[in-house]
Amino acid sequence: MSDSSSVVFAGAHITVRPGESVLSALLNAGYSIPYGCQSGVCHACKLHCSEGNLPAQAQKNLTETEQADGTLLACQCYPQSPLTLDYAPQQAKLNAYLLEKTWLSEQVIKLRLSAPLSARGGQYITLWAIPNTPRCYSIANDPTQTDYLECHIRIWPNGVFSQWLAHTAAPGDTIEVQGPLGNVYYSPSNQPSSVQQPLLLIGLSTGLSPLLGVIKTALNTGHEGPINLVFGAQTSQGLYYLQELSALSQTHQQLTLHTLVQSGETAHATTADIYTYCKEYFPELDNTQVYLAGSESFVQKMRKQCFLSGAAMSAIKADAFISHQTEKH
Amino acid sequence: MSESLFDRIGGENAVNAAVDIFYRKVLADDRISEFFDTTDMERQHQKQKAFLTMAFGGPNNYDGKSMRDAHKHMNLNEDHFNAVAENLVATLQSLEVPQPLIDEVVTIALSVKDDVLNRPADNATSATA
Numbered sequence: 001m002s003d004s005s006s007v008v009f010a011g012a013h014i015t016v017r018p019g020e021s022v023l024s025a026l027l028n029a030g031y032s033i034p035y036g037c038q039s040g041v042c043h044a045c046k047l048h049c050s051e052g053n054l055p056a057q058a059q060k061n062l063t064e065t066e067q068a069d070g071t072l073l074a075c076q077c078y079p080q081s082p083l084t085l086d087y088a089p090q091q092a093k094l095n096a097y098l099l100e101k102t103w104l105s106e107q108v109i110k111l112r113l114s115a116p117l118s119a120r121g122g123q124y125i126t127l128w129a130i131p132n133t134p135r136c137y138s139i140a141n142d143p144t145q146t147d148y149l150e151c152h153i154r155i156w157p158n159g160v161f162s163q164w165l166a167h168t169a170a171p172g173d174t175i176e177v178q179g180p181l182g183n184v185y186y187s188p189s190n191q192p193s194s195v196q197q198p199l200l201l202i203g204l205s206t207g208l209s210p211l212l213g214v215i216k217t218a219l220n221t222g223h224e225g226p227i228n229l230v231f232g233a234q235t236s237q238g239l240y241y242l243q244e245l246s247a248l249s250q251t252h253q254q255l256t257l258h259t260l261v262q263s264g265e266t267a268h269a270t271t272a273d274i275y276t277y278c279k280e281y282f283p284e285l286d287n288t289q290v291y292l293a294g295s296e297s298f299v300q301k302m303r304k305q306c307f308l309s310g311a312a313m314s315a316i317k318a319d320a321f322i323s324h325q326t327e328k329h
Numbered sequence: 330m331s332e333s334l335f336d337r338i339g340g341e342n343a344v345n346a347a348v349d350i351f352y353r354k355v356l357a358d359d360r361i362s363e364f365f366d367t368t369d370m371e372r373q374h375q376k377q378k379a380f381l382t383m384a385f386g387g388p389n390n391y392d393g394k395s396m397r398d399a400h401k402h403m404n405l406n407e408d409h410f411n412a413v414a415e416n417l418v419a420t421l422q423s424l425e426v427p428q429p430l431i432d433e434v435v436t437i438a439l440s441v442k443d444d445v446l447n448r449p450a451d452n453a454t455s456a457t458a
Contacts, residue, residue, distance in 0.1 A: 300368050308356065312349050313374045 005079035023074035036134040037322040045074040052083035093176040105240035119180035121213025128176040138210035152209040186217040207293030232260040285311035292318040334386035360412040396444035
């Protein structure tokens with residue numbers, strides 16, 4: 001596209017090749033910049049811009065205050081013009097204590113941490129348990145009603161964080177926490193009708209966790225409208241928390257649970273393609289608040305499907321889970 | 330004394346009411362859906378809000394050059410432009426916007442046609458906001 005732009009970082013000129021992000025350029029130049037997802041989600045790579053015009057993408061999903069301050073995400077910054085950048089003022093990392101660690105299934109651990117910050121169910125926090133390895137997890141409870149934050153963490157065989165959690169972490173351990181971030185949370189408008197509004201929550205695998213945070217908050221707040229939760233996984237191995245979900249739907253009339261597996265037969269779930277199922281059972285989503293969580297491709301596809309089924313774009317809230325498995329820099 | 334088109338049509342509320350309807354229509358229109366069917370729907374939605382705001386006579390940062398640059402690589406022709414205009418009109422009709430206001434919106438849309446299609450301007454005046 002254009003020639004490389006002139007970028008100054010911490011007083012020194014750095015070379016940013018066309019099509020290269022500032023993060024990549026800085027890491028190549030030997031700077032130790034914290035980073036995580038490289039997708040604009042975890043916000044570990046925040047920097048500060050004192051001069052120049054930042055491309056919109058570099059500030060996407062930052063708060064208005066942050067945008068006005070000149071904060072940017074290095075992994076999303078592809079300079080179009082000269083920029084003067086520096087390290088960001090330290091973001092508060094607070095100490096949380098590991099309260100409980102329980103296996104919910106062979107693949108998922110329930111982690112409870114003391115809550116050093118206030119957050120809403122469904123938002124996500126960044127955990128810095130291992131140096132230079134930030135990981136984001138959704139809050140699966142309603143923290144306004146408890147003194148802990150609960151996360152459901154998928155354990156990957158080669159996952160640095162998940163293996164630490166599975167084999168080393170113990171109650172009493174200190175974990176640094178940042179956040180919360182994310183717009184997947186229960187937020188009824190001021191209109192009285194919003195308490196009656198149908199909610200549709202669709203999640204794959206541990207995408208269930210932010211949706212649980214939203215549901216628990218909605219129920220605690222007295223949401224009256226129908227709440228439909230569609231929880232899917234490739235096979236029954238990916239399902240978890242089924243007993244607790246069943247108990248929740250029995251206690252609360254307005255909650256209906258739909259459990260799906262893509263393949264294999266199981267007594268616990270319906271075997272179906274999640275897109276076909278949702279199109280069939282929820283063909284019209286006008287006035288429905290939709291929450292989605294799962295992989296990037298799932299979120300994109302389901303968002304489009306729900307939008308075309310009549311859900312307002314502004315009524316669709318989604319969290320795309322980033323996989324760190326292929327992370328190389 | 331006279332209100333602007335943007336005020337008469339309903340300002341930002343009108344844009345918000347129109348954008349989802351317009352977006353669904355263009356996604357369903359085979360003549361132009363490829364231009365709108367992107368994976369980043371939120372960004373596409375933002376672009377359409379900006380476009381509708383401009384078309385409704387509202388505040389915008391568009392100028393002739395930026396319109397040309399944004400659309401040049403798409404190799405658009407008259408049919409593409411007309412398809413978008415049709416969907417815009419259909420959107421406003423479904424919202425029961427009075428025909429005179431629809432006509433004013435179409436006039437604004439036509440004013441950027443040469444830029445969007447990257448044609449030489451018919452006359453010396455360029456379309457600036």
